[in-house]
Amino acid sequence: MGPIVMRNTGKYGRGIFANRNIKNDELIEEAPVIVIPKKEWKLMRDSVLLNYVFWWEEDKALALGYGSLYNHSYTPNAGYITNIKKQSIDFYARKDIHKGEEIMINYNGDPKDQSPLWFKVRE
Template sequence: MSNDEVIVLKQHCLALELRSDPIKGRGVFTKERLVRNTLVEISPILLFNEEEYASHGKYTILDQYTYCWQGGYALALGLGSMFNHDSSPNVGFIRDIPNKLIRYVTLRDIEKEEELCISYGNHLWFEDDSNDQTQVSSDEDEPFPFAADDD
């Protein structure tokens, strides 16, 4: 995929697209207006246990993608790994531990052409390029290992 190529996700029932940004990399955008509480994605997860993650995963690119999970760390398959961070997110996520899924739901109405973003929490490992950098506390929902471990 070249940097400016748009991938239309035809298999998805919502009109979502992956677009690339020179700083943030790939991100998820909507081509249609979405109302609050719309389920935009269900991602099955791949679970790495604590030992496996500590020995291997954390030394790889996985460390930029994995969510803290009961018993280890989880890689969201599908679009779940493509949501960029915004400190005022328009999408929330809910871990379904027994079913090993993450559900992503809109937190407000979202206009056509907006990027869909989640919050990674307050402990970022990169310079935040989101538009509104107001800090919000989301301690209960720190998705990434850096956020949980590096204090």
């Protein structure tokens, strides 16, 4: 069984949870991406995909696997790196995460960035 599982958060829909204890700096998931070129994104930006894509240089990217399903937090226990060369988004633990704990990332990219998002954040 893998280190993560998707389930309902009971607060804001689906989320990703630790299926076992995960150590600080451990790779949680290497999610391959589908890159959506900037010119094609213009046709899709008013779709449900708006809530699931990542910035990918001047384009957008949809992360496969569980990649696009991590929920946001301004105090995240995980972070991510966009790996342009491998065309993946790599999710890492920023601290020890206990089995059953939801894994959260900061949608702004930088874990310390407190900038407002396109939705009301519920912590």
